[in-house]
Amino acid sequence: MYAVVAITKHGVEIARKLYDQLPHAHIYYTDKFAKGDEAKKGIHLFSGNVRFLLAELFSAYRGLILIISLGAVVRMIAPLLKDKKTDPAVVVIDDKAEHVISVLSGHLGGANELTRKVANLLDARPVITTASDVQRTIAVDLFGRSFGWEWENENNLTPVSAAVVNEQHVAIVQESGERNWWTYDTPIPSNIRQYASVAEALEAEPDAALVVTHRLLEKEEEDILQNGVLYRPKVIVIGIGCNRGTSAEEIERVICDTLQQLRFSMKSVKALCTIDLKKDEEGLLAVANKYNWPLIFYTAEQLNAVPIDEPSETVFRYVGAYGVSEPAAKRYSGQQQLVLTKKKSGNVTISVALWEGER
Known part of the structure; x- marks a missing residue:
């Protein structure tokens, strides 16, 4: 969510134009130039020094689009700066909407991308000074x-x-x-x-x-x-099966131990895949939530449609599928050859595949 802030007559007109073109932006401008329809449109009016408003908005929004002079913006936000990983994107527009300037958090905060977007909406010139963008090289x-x-x-x-x-x-x-x-x-x-x-x-x-x-x-x-x-791409697909009631600690330990043995990074896990009977398996859900891994569920019919090396009549009697971890990993990854076909450890069965290409 972005905040658009204006303090001049022309700036208010620009802000209102952006109101129509940026549906996820909140508009703030001085009540001195109120049009009378602000309440109906959900536009926020303020009075007094804009410095106090910016102090409130700085930590509340992903980005600030300020129709205020660049020098004034620099002075006002200077005491608010903390870290480039957490500071919001800050973009400045001049009072005639001729230039849109990326001021703060150009890369990590997305100000450069936002600058291009707003400049395109206003038919203005984007001003970006980040060296990698100017030179058209890798950021x-x-x-x-x-x-x-x-x-x-x-x-x-x-x-x-x-x-x-x-x-x-x-x-x-x-x-x-x-x-x-x-x-x-x-x-x-x-x-x-x-x-x-x-x-x-x-x-x-x-x-x-x-x-x-x-x-x-x-x-x-x-x-x-x-x-x-060192960058960790999301390419490791884990197929997993477990007995009912298996603890999160045991599931996590098997995954960690397995990846360590394979010399794979936990940060490269793309998804956990299993049978839909496990949609309410608390231990599995807890592990997926802890690491923010997508948890993918397949029906028995979908799993049985995947050729596997080690079908199990025992597993079929319990869940209706001839395997869980192996076909789940194969189905999601699109690979017929797995890095680890199947390993059983205590109450957990695990298979590992490497994903290639776009999905």
Whole structure:
């Protein structure tokens, strides 16, 4: 949700124009220029210094669109700034709607994207000064974000970003995840080179690196992260079955132990898949909620339609399907060959697949 704030006569007209074009925005402007229809439209009026209003809105909205001079905005928001991961996007529009300026949280907060959107609505010129956007190159802090990729840590985001925009040798190693991450209509800059493996990249001695993998790196590979960022794409599909009443602790332990044995990262789990009889299985629901993993359910008929290596008459007698974890993992991932066909541990049965491509 965005807030649009105006304090001048012309600014109010721009805000009202955005009211019609941004359905998810809340409009705020000074009562000095009230039109009389604000209550009907749900437009908020305020009196007094806008500085006090901004202090309230800063933490309440995902983004602020301010039709106020840039210098005034900088002075007013300066005491409110906390962290680029939590500060809202701030966009400024001049009083004639000729320029829309990305001011704060351009990448992580989405101000650059919002600037382009608002500029398009107003037929204005977007003003974006973020180096990676201007140079049409990779934004390290946003790399793979649209696909749900996660950083392993953020310590090297700034130096790696500097290497990218300063046209130093930057290596990309991608072992898994979506491949259509380059969205510009120009070629990838020549300073960014792709390598087939971490070992190959290390041999090339790059100045910085972007590594995209679901694997836990081996000791001899970790040097790539001295000035590198490790991204975790969502590619691990877990098929799971369990006895009724199995605790969340046991289910979680089996998943963690299994992925550790496979040398896979928990951050790369894309989904848990099981039979629809488990829709009310509290332990399974608790684990999915804890890690924010989608929990996918299939009917017995859907599972039986998937060829499996180890059908079980016993499982069929209980749930009507010849398997749960194996066919569930295969069905969701679209893979016939699994990384782990089936492993039984206590009350839990687990299968693991790697997802490839778009869904």
